[in-house]
Amino acid sequence: MKHALPVEELARDERFVRVELFTRAIDPRTVPDDRQRAGPRIKITPDRPDAPDAARVLMHGIFMGELQALEGAGRTCWDFETGSGPQEAPFELKLNMARQCWDEARHCEISVKLGEWMGTEIGEFAEATFLYEAACNPDPVLRLTGVNRALEGLAIDVFNTMREFARAAGDPVLEFCEDWMLADEVTHVKMGSDWLRKLTEDDPERRQRALEFQRVVDKLFSLGGFRGEDDDSPIRLARRFRELAGFADEEIDEIAGLSREARDEFLQHRAALAEDARERTGTDG
Amino acid sequence: MPVRVTPETFSMVNYDSAVIAATVEKLIADVGLPTDTPVSLEVDERVPLGKAEIRSVDPIELFVEGGAIEDAKRPREFSSEAALDVVGRLLMEVRDRLDPAFGAPPLDEEITVPVRTAWEIYAVGRLSRRGHRGQRQRRLYAFRTRHGFTDVADAAFESLWSGDGLCFADVVRISESTRQMLR
Numbered sequence: 001m002k003h004a005l006p007v008e009e010l011a012r013d014e015r016f017v018r019v020e021l022f023t024r025a026i027d028p029r030t031v032p033d034d035r036q037r038a039g040p041r042i043k044i045t046p047d048r049p050d051a052p053d054a055a056r057v058l059m060h061g062i063f064m065g066e067l068q069a070l071e072g073a074g075r076t077c078w079d080f081e082t083g084s085g086p087q088e089a090p091f092e093l094k095l096n097m098a099r100q101c102w103d104e105a106r107h108c109e110i111s112v113k114l115g116e117w118m119g120t121e122i123g124e125f126a127e128a129t130f131l132y133e134a135a136c137n138p139d140p141v142l143r144l145t146g147v148n149r150a151l152e153g154l155a156i157d158v159f160n161t162m163r164e165f166a167r168a169a170g171d172p173v174l175e176f177c178e179d180w181m182l183a184d185e186v187t188h189v190k191m192g193s194d195w196l197r198k199l200t201e202d203d204p205e206r207r208q209r210a211l212e213f214q215r216v217v218d219k220l221f222s223l224g225g226f227r228g229e230d231d232d233s234p235i236r237l238a239r240r241f242r243e244l245a246g247f248a249d250e251e252i253d254e255i256a257g258l259s260r261e262a263r264d265e266f267l268q269h270r271a272a273l274a275e276d277a278r279e280r281t282g283t284d285g
Numbered sequence: 286m287p288v289r290v291t292p293e294t295f296s297m298v299n300y301d302s303a304v305i306a307a308t309v310e311k312l313i314a315d316v317g318l319p320t321d322t323p324v325s326l327e328v329d330e331r332v333p334l335g336k337a338e339i340r341s342v343d344p345i346e347l348f349v350e351g352g353a354i355e356d357a358k359r360p361r362e363f364s365s366e367a368a369l370d371v372v373g374r375l376l377m378e379v380r381d382r383l384d385p386a387f388g389a390p391p392l393d394e395e396i397t398v399p400v401r402t403a404w405e406i407y408a409v410g411r412l413s414r415r416g417h418r419g420q421r422q423r424r425l426y427a428f429r430t431r432h433g434f435t436d437v438a439d440a441a442f443e444s445l446w447s448g449d450g451l452c453f454a455d456v457v458r459i460s461e462s463t464r465q466m467l468r
Binding site for chain 2: 017023024028029030047050051053057116117118119120123125126169171172173230250
């Protein structure tokens with residue numbers, strides 16, 4: 001079996017269509033200012049006219065993330081020789097990743113059932129493969145910071161937000177599922193935090209590289225300010241759960257700062273694209 | 286041609302106004318409006334969101350943001366399925382509004398989100414019986430989100446989904462009586 005399987009070779013049937021980040025980044029269309037507020041979309045609450053569909057889209061994205069998290073954790077068990085060298089993974093780390101595979105497989109099954117509950121077909125929306133791509137880093141510690149700490153950390157924020165949506169809407173199934181998956185995600189993030197400290201205990205340079213990779217992933221996937229600490233942020237940064245997952249206060253502050261930066265850059269980028277499109281098409285706004 | 290789509294040429298998305306017009310023409314017949322009914326549809330291609338609304342009933346003027354008729358898997362590509370869903374629902378609402386027996390409020394009168402959702406269920410239910418995609422479970426989820434996750438709400442949904450000959454007052458009564466159970 002191949003080591004370091006490229007993203008293009010992930011097994012998918014004809015229901016799934018992938019959209020690269022680049023395709024989205026060059027999209028010149030814009031969201032009007034009055035609907036932009038904290039980012040590309042306002043917070044999902046039951047009184048928002050499109051809330052049920054927005055929740056379906058988000059949960060389908062979570063399903064794709066669970067699938068790739070399963071694939072990523074499985075690859076980490078296989079891609080590295082067992083050992084304590086820089087290109088190796090200790091047996092106990094692989095054991096943690098195997099446990100994570102078990103959790104992610106369960107999350108996939110929960111997500112499929114949730115899709116049926118919410119009226120979503122598997123593959124109804126495009127697949128973004130960023131989670132698996134972060135799981136392809138040749139250094140296992142960077143995989144753990146990119147996937148377990150950054151992206152599974154994002155999953156904590158999303159699950160917590162969706163659990164709040166479910167409570168407000170009175171959806172007992174969604175609330176229950178989110179609560180259980182949230183508990184697992186906290187464990188996954190904690191694994192990332194623990195292994196980062198353990199494997200880089202005597203290697204500050206490697207720790208720095210790993211944290212820098214996490215910052216890049218965190219900023220990239222603050223999704224243009226989609227996640228933040230403002231009341232109307234679509235995804236709220238879940239401080240308490242992040243503390244439980246081994247994040248220090250200053251690390252959580254940093255993620256909040258990165259989200260604000262990402263939001264500002266997103267708005268500037270979109271404004272520039274819109275200006276460019278106006279110049280090309282001769283329209284005025 | 287009774288259907289007019291603006292703009293005629295799209296530059297930000299890969300949409301074809303003739304294809305969109307043909308989709309709308311098919312829908313005019315499917316919802317039961319006279320086939321020569323003039324309809325104009327404005328598409329704001331600059332916005333990737335999904336807003337869709339009736340701007341005027343006489344003459345019929347509809348508006349959608351580009352995202353409302355976009356392929357959910359392929360950014361900036363047109364989806365005839367999405368267009369049939371969204372414009373079909375709008376035209377069914379137009380049909381209701383043109384029917385004095387239905388008793389719809391004036392177009393500029395605000396309708397609450399739960400009542401709006403109930404009306405949409407009634408519209409899409411009728412469309413699904415005419416051979417269009419209904420996505421029943423998706424609609425049921427939207428209804429439950431506004432009316433509660435209860436057997437009472439599910440029964441109310443069923444009366445809208447399979448209903449025929451309802452008037453606006455019926456839709457409001459079904460929605461409000463179901464929501465009263467939540468209090």
